[in-house]
Amino acid sequence: xxxxxxxxxxxxxxxxxxxxxxxxxxxxxxxxxxxxxxxxxxxxxxxxxxxxxxxxxxxxxxxxxxxxxxxxxxxxxxxxxxxxxxxxxxxxxxxxxxxxxxxxxxxxxxxxxxxxxxxxxxxxxxxxxxxxxxxxxxxxxxxxxxxxxxxxxxxxxxxxxxxxxxxxxxxxxxxxxxxxxxxxxxxxxxxxxxxxxxxxxxxxxxxxxxxxxxxxxxxxxxxxxxxxxxxxxxxxxxxxxxxxxxxxxxxxxxxxxxxxxxxxxxxxxxxxxxxxxxxxxxxxxxxxxxxxxxxxxxxxxxxxxxxxxxxxxxxxxxxxxxxxxxxxxxxxxxxxxxxxxxxxxxxxxxxxxxxxxxxxxxxxxxxxxxxxxxxxxxxxxxxxxxxxxxxxxxxxxxxxxxxxxxxxxxxxxxxxxxxxxxxxxxxxxxxxxxxxxxxxxxxxxxxxxxxxxxxxxxxxxxxxxxxxxxxxxxxxxxxxxxxxxxxxxxxxxxxxxxxxxxxxxxxxxxxxxxxxxxxxxxxxxxxxxxxxxxxxxxxxxxxxxxxxxxxxxxxxxxxxxxxxxxxxxxxxxxxxxxxxxxxxxxxxxxxxxxxxxxxxxxxxxxxxxxxxxxxxxxxxxxxxxxxxxxxxxxxxxxxxxxxxxxxxxxxxxxxxxxxxxxxxxxxxxx
Amino acid sequence: xxxxxxxxxxxxxxxxxxxxxxxxxxxxxxxxxxxxxxxxxxxxxxxxxxxxxxxxxxxxxxxxxxxxxxxxxxxxxxxxxxxxxxxxxxxxxxxxxxxxxxxxxxxxxxxxxxxxxxxxxxxxxxxxxxxxxxxxxxxxxxxxxxxxxxxxxxxxxxxxxxxxxxxxxxxxxxxxxxxxxxxxxxxxxxxxxxxxxxxxxxxxxxxxxxxxxxxxxxxxxxxxxxxxxxxxxxxxxxxxxxxxxxxxxxxxxxxxxxxxxxxxxxxxxxxxxxxxxxxxxxxxxxxxxxxxxxxxxxxxxxxxxxxxxx
Ligand code: SF4
Ligand code: SF4
Numbered sequence: 001x002x003x004x005x006x007x008x009x010x011x012x013x014x015x016x017x018x019x020x021x022x023x024x025x026x027x028x029x030x031x032x033x034x035x036x037x038x039x040x041x042x043x044x045x046x047x048x049x050x051x052x053x054x055x056x057x058x059x060x061x062x063x064x065x066x067x068x069x070x071x072x073x074x075x076x077x078x079x080x081x082x083x084x085x086x087x088x089x090x091x092x093x094x095x096x097x098x099x100x101x102x103x104x105x106x107x108x109x110x111x112x113x114x115x116x117x118x119x120x121x122x123x124x125x126x127x128x129x130x131x132x133x134x135x136x137x138x139x140x141x142x143x144x145x146x147x148x149x150x151x152x153x154x155x156x157x158x159x160x161x162x163x164x165x166x167x168x169x170x171x172x173x174x175x176x177x178x179x180x181x182x183x184x185x186x187x188x189x190x191x192x193x194x195x196x197x198x199x200x201x202x203x204x205x206x207x208x209x210x211x212x213x214x215x216x217x218x219x220x221x222x223x224x225x226x227x228x229x230x231x232x233x234x235x236x237x238x239x240x241x242x243x244x245x246x247x248x249x250x251x252x253x254x255x256x257x258x259x260x261x262x263x264x265x266x267x268x269x270x271x272x273x274x275x276x277x278x279x280x281x282x283x284x285x286x287x288x289x290x291x292x293x294x295x296x297x298x299x300x301x302x303x304x305x306x307x308x309x310x311x312x313x314x315x316x317x318x319x320x321x322x323x324x325x326x327x328x329x330x331x332x333x334x335x336x337x338x339x340x341x342x343x344x345x346x347x348x349x350x351x352x353x354x355x356x357x358x359x360x361x362x363x364x365x366x367x368x369x370x371x372x373x374x375x376x377x378x379x380x381x382x383x384x385x386x387x388x389x390x391x392x393x394x395x396x397x398x399x400x401x402x403x404x405x406x407x408x409x410x411x412x413x414x415x416x417x418x419x420x421x422x423x424x425x426x427x428x429x430x431x432x433x434x435x436x437x438x439x440x441x442x443x444x445x446x447x448x449x450x451x452x453x454x455x456x457x458x459x460x461x462x463x464x465x466x467x468x469x470x471x472x473x474x475x476x477x478x479x480x481x482x483x484x485x486x487x488x489x490x491x492x493x494x495x496x497x498x499x500x501x502x503x504x505x506x507x508x509x510x511x512x513x514x515x516x517x518x519x520x521x522x523x524x525x526x527x528x529x530x531x532x533x534x535x536x537x538x539x540x541x542x543x544x545x546x547x548x549x550x551x552x553x554x555x556x557x558x559x560x561x562x563x564x565x566x567x568x569x570x571x572x573x574x575x576x577x578x579x580x581x582x583x584x585x586x587x588x589x590x591x592x593x594x595x596x597x598x599x600x601x602x603x604x605x606x607x608x609x610x611x612x613x614x615x616x617x618x619x620x621x622x623x624x625x626x627x628x629x630x631x632x633x634x635x636x637x638x639x640x641x642x643x644x645x646x647x648x649x650x651x652x653x654x655x656x657x658x659x660x661x662x663x664x665x666x667x668x669x670x
Numbered sequence: 671x672x673x674x675x676x677x678x679x680x681x682x683x684x685x686x687x688x689x690x691x692x693x694x695x696x697x698x699x700x701x702x703x704x705x706x707x708x709x710x711x712x713x714x715x716x717x718x719x720x721x722x723x724x725x726x727x728x729x730x731x732x733x734x735x736x737x738x739x740x741x742x743x744x745x746x747x748x749x750x751x752x753x754x755x756x757x758x759x760x761x762x763x764x765x766x767x768x769x770x771x772x773x774x775x776x777x778x779x780x781x782x783x784x785x786x787x788x789x790x791x792x793x794x795x796x797x798x799x800x801x802x803x804x805x806x807x808x809x810x811x812x813x814x815x816x817x818x819x820x821x822x823x824x825x826x827x828x829x830x831x832x833x834x835x836x837x838x839x840x841x842x843x844x845x846x847x848x849x850x851x852x853x854x855x856x857x858x859x860x861x862x863x864x865x866x867x868x869x870x871x872x873x874x875x876x877x878x879x880x881x882x883x884x885x886x887x888x889x890x891x892x893x894x895x896x897x898x899x900x901x902x903x904x905x906x907x908x909x910x911x912x913x914x915x916x917x918x919x920x921x922x923x924x925x926x927x928x929x930x931x932x933x934x935x936x937x938x939x940x941x942x943x944x945x946x947x948x949x950x951x952x953x954x955x956x957x958x959x960x961x962x963x964x965x966x967x968x969x970x971x972x973x974x975x976x977x978x979x980x
Contacts, residue, residue, distance in 0.1 A: 055883055060879075060882060082888075085885075086886070086887060087885065090884040090885030090886075091885060094883065094884075097880065102875065102877060103876050105877045105895050106899070106973075106974070106975060108895070116884075116886070116890075117885070117886075120884065120886050120887075120890075121885060152974040152975065154974075168884070
């Protein structure tokens with residue numbers, strides 16, 4: 001196969017207020033025709049810059065190619081003018097992005113935007129272009145293509161928009177499709193559908209794919225070859241099989257160990273790479289990974305290792321060859337050192353902390369002044385379960401399943417439309433405002449984006465100390481001491497209270513949020529997507545911290561997340577929600593080993609598996625979650641269920657115990 | 671909701687606004703100190719009896735609500751009363767002058783939109799280039815210069831020194847140019863700023879990257895896509911601005927000695943000529959409400975998210 005894309009020694013600079021900043025350097029790689037190459041890396045690795053440089057889109061963002069060349073079909077893209085590039089962009093190479101919602105112009109119809117692309121590159125009548133657009137939309141699995149053509153982006157779901165995005169990218173049959181985290185913003189069910197679609201289209205359109213991702217599972221599933229980037233450079237490049245069988249660079253090694261899988265041992269702490277990713281403006285000397293590398297030596301501090309050929313692949317580490325011979329390196333997942341052992345939970349007769357009875361939350365749907373009818377979005381519909389003291393209850397489901405709403409209603413941040421929430425046998429809805437404030441002390445929250453929920457102009461000490469001020473009368477000195485204690489408890493320097501949130505990394509900010517949450521010694525913490533925005537290596541650190549705190553402070557968690565593997569790891573029991581209802585509850589292991597509800601089975605089947613040797617049977621769920629304003633009759637899942645029968649369409653299944661502690665609402669459990 | 675039902679709701683709301691402004695005006699004037707009757711006849715000559723008679727004639731001896739109801743029913747019949755000064759009926763007078771003011775407002779608005787949008791867009795596209803600096807200067811002057819000052823300045827330059835355009839009067843289209851410039855300048859300043867900021871915001875949106883990645887030319891990206899998005903917030907400013915401009919005519923019509931509603935109301939306030947004041951305010955409120963209605967509806971035309979909300 002010939003090289004379609006050939007990048008040599010690429011270096012990209014960005015102009016900033018304080019001069020030049022080099023975002024990536026010495027990046028060289030090739031893509032053959034028909035090949036799928038993945039660039040994996042965490043935030044700040046330069047993977048997105050690399051992809052945007054190929055399209056020369058960095059030119060519009062104060063970036064410039066300082067060195068090196070990029071050849072597409074032997075044309076050096078770095079030498080072309082913007083005008084010449086325009087003829088190639090969208091035609092020979094196309095790109096799809098992470099946020100399909102943000103990637104379409106909101107004031108033009110989908111059809112308009114696809115047709116516009118075709119007409120920009122081809123002499124064709126509008127009518128022909130329209131036909132082509134309809135064909136493309138149908139091909140990417142959008143039903144009612146003709147109707148969709150006339151719709152605006154806000155009228156389509158995220159998954160649908162990403163399909164439309166793909167249709168637009170394929171409009172002119174490009175040789176290279178660059179996909180920058182194309183499924184990160186989507187639910188795992190939709191992610192699995194989109195990845196499958198991309199695979200099919202690749203063969204059909206005879207193109208190559210460059211996929212940018214942070215998810216090793218996705219890389220394992222789709223890539224022929226994987227490029228690992230760290231802090232602006234390539235650290236390892238190998239075929240997918242090679243990389244997963246025997247990573248050669250300590251960073252890759254660490255990344256693979258950080259991956260939580262369906263079969264990883266829950267009794268152990270998650271593996272995490274120490275420290276955090278350096279910023280571009282203060283890159284470490286020598287090997288840029290050395291501050292976090294357990295194998296670093298004097299030499300690594302001073303000399304930067306080049307990307308060298310080792311055992312038929314490339315790795316940028318001085319010691320790759322020796323390291324891979326090491327026994328402890330070979331079997332990374334079987335490490336059983338005692339410090340990796342997760343402290344055992346005290347077994348005790350569990351009392352109930354929360355009892356939720358037939359809880360519902362409806363939102364009125366617009367006000368129909370003229371039509372006179374009013375309908376409701378049934379965000380949470382008749383949900384009952386309990387949360388026991390000291391446990392972690394996980395809640396999973398696609399977006400639109402109502403899991404976040406359930407969390408908010410639980411804490412009385414929103415009023416329930418029906419049913420009861422008992423906290424230690426006390427009906428929360430019956431409390432006066434003052435009593436509720438008192439009780440709130442025992443219930444805290446951590447959100448996905450800690451930066452968004454704190455005042456950026458406050459010092460960290462004040463952010464953590466605020467709840468103390470509101471609820472407790474401490475002297476200044478007592479407060480300061482308490483804040484220091486809290487900082488230490490979450491693994492931050494106790495002297496950091498004078499600093500501002502923006503001086504911290506994402507992981508550290510989440511630690512600050514946790515410190516604030518535990519300031520009043522609460523009994524319960526709601527963690528809503530608390531680790532979802534973090535990089536894999538940091539995610540593990542935060543999960544470990546949460547588990548340590550749980551043991552030390554006897555906390556109870558409600559852990560809401562869409563990352564199923566993480567939920568599996570941290571939770572004792574898991575509830576699965578679909579369209580506002582709980583469809584299954586089971587102990588964590590049991591749920592993943594023997595899912596009874598077909599929705600749960602589909603969810604689990606959609607998780608990409610970080611093992612290229614394991615070709616999973618695809619049981620992904622087709623279609624998308626229906627509107628909660630108008631849920632299907634009978635079993636709400638019947639429209640997507642592979643096992644649905646006539647009975648499922650008519651009769652709503654009861655939520656019943658099918659095994660001890662294992663509940664499911666299905667007529668034909670698996 | 672469909673576009674039509676939406677428009678109906680808006681129109682119903684507008685009626686409430688007009689009624690509200692009517693009540694408000696009536697109350698304010700009722701509570702204002704000073705007796706209108708005394709400003710009509712010289713108290714040193716008139717006997718108390720004459721004053722009493724006049725007051726009864728005008729219905730001013732009635733309780734507040736009776737006065738209001740009478741006033742309101744009269745308005746519904748198209749009767750805005752007579753001027754207290756010269757007994758002219760109010761309605762024809764207002765209608766005659768209103769057209770002059772409306773034309774001035776319209777030309778000023780068009781001028782401010784054309785200048786404002788053009789300079790705003792150019793200044794965002796050529797950020798920190800000379801045209802951006804020029805546009806921002808124009809914006810700054812427009813916002814900070816009082817209209818009577820810029821009006822006099824324009825007269826000095828174009829009438830007195832260059833003798834190109836007439837300085838006063840309201841007879842032909844030439845007399846419109848200078849006042850429209852003076853008035854439109856303020857609006858232009860606001861619009862430049864608004865369009866510039868919202869353009870700069872839109873240009874950083876993700877979809878702009880997509881458009882470029884599709885291989886569209888910068889011209890299409892900027893003028894077809896970015897501009898249309900940037901105009902959505904700018905429309906609000908434009909709408910508000912038209913109202914401001916109507917208010918501004920009071921000053922400008924005086925400076926340029928033009929006919930118009932601004933002049934009438936200035937005179938009427940001096941003379942406490944109640945029916946005229948009420949009439950003018952009522953009409954202004956109606957025009958204001960209509961403009962807001964149009965602005966709102968134009969949103970739905972330009973922004974599909976408003977047109978077909980889920
Ligand atoms: S070169 Fe040194 S610091 Fe860098 S990865 Fe290899 S061992 Fe670690
Ligand atoms: S009740 Fe029927 S439709 Fe619902 S999950 Fe079970 S088998 Fe599927």
